Amino acid sequence: MHEPIESILADLYELDPSLKERDAETRALVLALIAAQPHITIDDTFAKSLRDQLTRTHLHPYHAEHHSIRWWFLHLAPIGAIAVLTLTLMPNFLRNTQVTHIAIDTPSEAPELYAVPTQKESALDASRTAHRDVDETADTSLMTLSQALPEHDTIVVLTQSPGTMVLIDSVTLTASGFLVVKEGTTNRTIGSSALLSVGTTTSLPIVLTESLVVGGSYFTVLVLDENGNGELDSTDTPVFDPYTDVGLPVEDRILTVPFDVLSPL
Amino acid sequence: MAEEHGAIEACKRGDSASFGVLYDQYAAPIYRFIYYKTFSKETAEDLVSDTFHKALSHIHSFDADRGSFSSWLYRIARNTVIDYYRTRHVTVPIEDIFELGTDERIPEAHDAIRTLDRVNDYLSALSPRQREIITLRVWEGKSYREIAEIMESTETAVKMAFSRSIRDLREKCGPIAVLVLATYHIQHVLPFHIFS
Numbered sequence: 001m002h003e004p005i006e007s008i009l010a011d012l013y014e015l016d017p018s019l020k021e022r023d024a025e026t027r028a029l030v031l032a033l034i035a036a037q038p039h040i041t042i043d044d045t046f047a048k049s050l051r052d053q054l055t056r057t058h059l060h061p062y063h064a065e066h067h068s069i070r071w072w073f074l075h076l077a078p079i080g081a082i083a084v085l086t087l088t089l090m091p092n093f094l095r096n097t098q099v100t101h102i103a104i105d106t107p108s109e110a111p112e113l114y115a116v117p118t119q120k121e122s123a124l125d126a127s128r129t130a131h132r133d134v135d136e137t138a139d140t141s142l143m144t145l146s147q148a149l150p151e152h153d154t155i156v157v158l159t160q161s162p163g164t165m166v167l168i169d170s171v172t173l174t175a176s177g178f179l180v181v182k183e184g185t186t187n188r189t190i191g192s193s194a195l196l197s198v199g200t201t202t203s204l205p206i207v208l209t210e211s212l213v214v215g216g217s218y219f220t221v222l223v224l225d226e227n228g229n230g231e232l233d234s235t236d237t238p239v240f241d242p243y244t245d246v247g248l249p250v251e252d253r254i255l256t257v258p259f260d261v262l263s264p265l
Numbered sequence: 266m267a268e269e270h271g272a273i274e275a276c277k278r279g280d281s282a283s284f285g286v287l288y289d290q291y292a293a294p295i296y297r298f299i300y301y302k303t304f305s306k307e308t309a310e311d312l313v314s315d316t317f318h319k320a321l322s323h324i325h326s327f328d329a330d331r332g333s334f335s336s337w338l339y340r341i342a343r344n345t346v347i348d349y350y351r352t353r354h355v356t357v358p359i360e361d362i363f364e365l366g367t368d369e370r371i372p373e374a375h376d377a378i379r380t381l382d383r384v385n386d387y388l389s390a391l392s393p394r395q396r397e398i399i400t401l402r403v404w405e406g407k408s409y410r411e412i413a414e415i416m417e418s419t420e421t422a423v424k425m426a427f428s429r430s431i432r433d434l435r436e437k438c439g440p441i442a443v444l445v446l447a448t449y450h451i452q453h454v455l456p457f458h459i460f461s
Contacts, residue, residue, distance in 0.1 A: 008403060015424055015425070016428040019428065019435070026435055029431065029435050033399065033404075034403060038300075038301075040297045043306070043310070047296075050313070050317065053318075054288055054317055055281055055284055055288075056281065057322075058281065059276065215426075215433065257417070259422075260394070260422045262429070
């Protein structure tokens with residue numbers, strides 16, 4: 001059941017040749033780990049009882065067809081092909097048809113078409129603009145935003161190097177919120193982003209309150225701006241992961257994405 | 266593999282009896298995987314039951330293009346254990362699951378507990394992620410790719426973490442490892458040779 005030692009050692013020495021320099025110790029360590037594996041066996045009565053329950057469970061076959069992405073793709077592909085064909089042929093059709101172009105002047109001033117904002121609304125708009133300006137001053141050169149509305153919240157974070165900054169590869173939010181970096185063993189927040197808008201943000205730097213340590217335990221979570229005040233506070237709630245939620249309510253699963261910290265090569 | 270694929274497709278068509286093929290293959294390793302995280306037979310059985318019930322009820326969502334069935338099932342098991350400790354509001358950091366079971370072990374396997382004590386000495390020096398990678402690689406023989414799928418990480422990150430974990434262990438426990446190995450042989454191998 002365990003991996004043969006020579007296979008493990010071969011992998012290790014390929015990854016880190018310095019381990020081979022102390023082959024005896026490394027070999028002894030791996031052998032000790034293998035030898036220390038507890039011999040755990042599943043209770044036969046329990047195993048058989050569970051098997052009976054599972055194999056007699058009634059399944060609904062229509063779930064497989066309706067929930068499979070492949071099923072939708074196969075059935076919608078012909079429609080998509082027709083749409084593409086139509087769009088391809090349409091320019092040719094239009095080119096051969098006389099079209100009268102109507103010039104439309106860009107409206108410059110038409111005060112009767114726009115509501116005059118109240119003083120309160122003006123102040124609120126100004127404050128929101130100032131908030132965006134503050135954020136964009138720090139991050140505009142690095143952020144890009146997708147145009148389409150996202151369907152799921154996601155985080156992509158790669159292996160990091162020691163230091164006081166985490167670079168998030170991309171984060172997608174279905175509602176405004178924050179990306180929070182936590183230390184894994186204590187669950188402490190060690191960094192958070194400014195308010196992120198709906199959509200995907202790439203190459204997002206997060207400044208930390210403490211330095212990342214090689215081999216340490218860290219993870220990221222998304223927190224919604226529940227109260228809409230643009231600030232991360234205790235009333236804001238975490239985002240839940242719809243993909244790994246298998247059989248449990250979404251409310252019981254928080255989207256967490258861990259990352260490793262390794263020394264730069 | 267073909268048999269596994271056939272069983273999965275049959276389950277998706279509503280044939281729950283075919284799930285027995287998958288259960289027979291994965292019941293024991295999933296039980297071990299969960300037991301290593303809980304150290305309680307009763308708890309492990311409950312969580313194994315939860316894991317397989319979830320897998321069966323959501324078999325339609327399994328997509329072979331996104332990873333192997335084995336990794337998918339292990340991921341369900343892993344998340345089931347995590348959620349179990351979350352709902353119990355354990356104050357110890359959730360990710361440090363490897364240590365949590367030590368206070369509620371049922372002494373139904375004294376040898377296993379003594380062995381686990383030795384393992385704890387080694388592995389307690391590592392982070393929870395490092396421990397999980399080591400147990401999946403060394404004890405369960407999982408490939409780096411499978412471990413990455415189970416832990417939702419990258420293959421490169423898993424490889425690097427594994428090699429660094431072994432290096433860290435060797436630095437901390439190198440001489441002890443040799444001693445424990447010798448002890449193991451004295452306890453388990455030598456009596457066989459003496460009394461055979």
